[in-house]
Each structure stands twice: as structure tokens, then as C-alpha cells.
Amino acid sequence: MKTAIYPGSFDPVTLGHLNIIKRASRCFDRLVVCVMVNSEKPGGMFTPDERVELLKRVTDKLPNVEIDQYAGLVAEYARIQKACTLVKGLRAVSDYEKEVQMALINRKLNPRLDTMFLTSSAKYTYLSSSAVKEMGRHGADLSDFVPREIMEDVQQRMNRGR
Ligand code: ADP
Numbered sequence: 001m002k003t004a005i006y007p008g009s010f011d012p013v014t015l016g017h018l019n020i021i022k023r024a025s026r027c028f029d030r031l032v033v034c035v036m037v038n039s040e041k042p043g044g045m046f047t048p049d050e051r052v053e054l055l056k057r058v059t060d061k062l063p064n065v066e067i068d069q070y071a072g073l074v075a076e077y078a079r080i081q082k083a084c085t086l087v088k089g090l091r092a093v094s095d096y097e098k099e100v101q102m103a104l105i106n107r108k109l110n111p112r113l114d115t116m117f118l119t120s121s122a123k124y125t126y127l128s129s130s131a132v133k134e135m136g137r138h139g140a141d142l143s144d145f146v147p148r149e150i151m152e153d154v155q156q157r158m159n160r161g162r
Contacts, residue, residue, distance in 0.1 A: 004028040004085040004116070007036050007074045010051045011044040012154055014132055016124035018058055018147055020089040023118055025065050032081055033059065037071035045133055045157055058147040075109035084112060091120045091128075133158075 006024055010017060010033070025031045035051045046054065048069045055067045070077045078086065086106060088099050103115035120127075132145050136158040146154050 001029045003030040003083040004087050005083045006033045006087040011129050016127040019121045024087040032066045035069040054150045057149045075106045078113050086115045090117045091125045
């Protein structure tokens with residue numbers, strides 16, 4: 001069985017992430033979307049448990065997609081899950097440099113692990129969780145950016161912070 005891991009912060013999951021999840025799930029028998037807890041982005045709008053719950057809701061209809069969280073190195077997590085591939089989304093050149101470095105480090109830590117890059121769908125290249133948070137804080141309509149199933153949660157969290 002071919003398993004892949006799609007790691008990230010997912011704070012919150014956006015339509016850009018969901019697009020990558022759907023496309024990657026067609027390439028593997030099993031795709032584990034993993035909220036990485038000790039990433040470079042501390043704090044956050046949603047707790048890791050909440051991010052997992054939101055991800056579960058939006059991937060409900062994708063039978064080979066699982067959601068998890070992990071506080072550690074993704075290379076180690078891949079070993080635990082017996083995964084041979086990491087999936088990453090590439091939006092722009094700015095993602096490229098960091099992602100290539102990460103891919104090389106991860107392969108050094110776990111030589112059986114390869115990274116597969118999926119280019120972002122053109123309509124989501126500008127989209128990131130931080131952009132969603134910024135737009136939401138200023139009351140913008142988020143329906144083109146966030147999955148419908150979690151819109152209310154995001155909106156409520158924004159209103160609490162405003
Ligand atoms: P961000 O906080 O920047 O949205 P994450 O850390 O949650 O990003 O991203 C996890 C993965 O998803 C990364 O590989 C990132 O490049 C990818 N990704 C994020 N947004 C998009 C998008 N709009 N289109 C394609 N890939 C994306």
C-alpha cells in the first residue's frame with residue numbers, strides 16, 4: 001500500500017490545501033494529512049485539535065484520506081506511518097527555495113522518503129492561511145478561500161478576535 005503524508009499548519013485549511021488534498025489522494029492508496037504541531041508558526045488561530053476537526057470535516061467524503069497531528073519531525077512521522085512520499089504544494093518561487101531545502105533535509109533524515117511537489121491550481125496561487133486570517137480580520141468575504149463546511153467556524157473565530 002502506497003502511503004503519502006501531506007504536512008502543514010492548516011490554520012485553517014483553505015481551498016488551496018483542499019485542492020492539493022484531492023489531487024494527491026488520487027495518486028496514493030492512502031493520504032495522511034498531518035497538522036505539524038511544533039512548526040515554526042507558534043500560537044495560531046485554531047488549536048491543533050481544532051485544525052484536525054476542521055480538516056476531518058472537509059475531507060469527510062474522501063475515503064482514503066486520514067487526518068492526524070504530530071509534534072515532531074515529519075521525517076520521523078513518515079517512518080511511523082510507513083509512508084514513502086511527502087506531498088507539498090508549490091505556489092510560487094518563494095515556496096520553492098524553502099521547500100527544496102526541506103525536501104533535502106527530510107531525505108537526509110529518512111533516505112526512503114521522497115517529496116512530491118504539486119503545483120498549486122492557478123486560482124489558488126495567491127492563497128495562504130495567513131492571507132485568510134488577514135482578510136477575515138478586516139471583514140472580507142471568505143467564500144472563495146475557505147471550504148463552505150468550515151466557513152462559520154472561521155467567521156466566528158474572527159469575530160471573537162475583532
Ligand atoms: P500556509 O500557512 O502558508 O497556508 P501551510 O503550512 O498550512 O501553509 O501549508 C502546508 C502545505 O500546503 C505547504 O506545502 C504549502 O506550500 C501548501 N499550500 C498552502 N497553500 C496552498 C495553496 N493555495 N495552493 C497550493 N499549495 C498550498
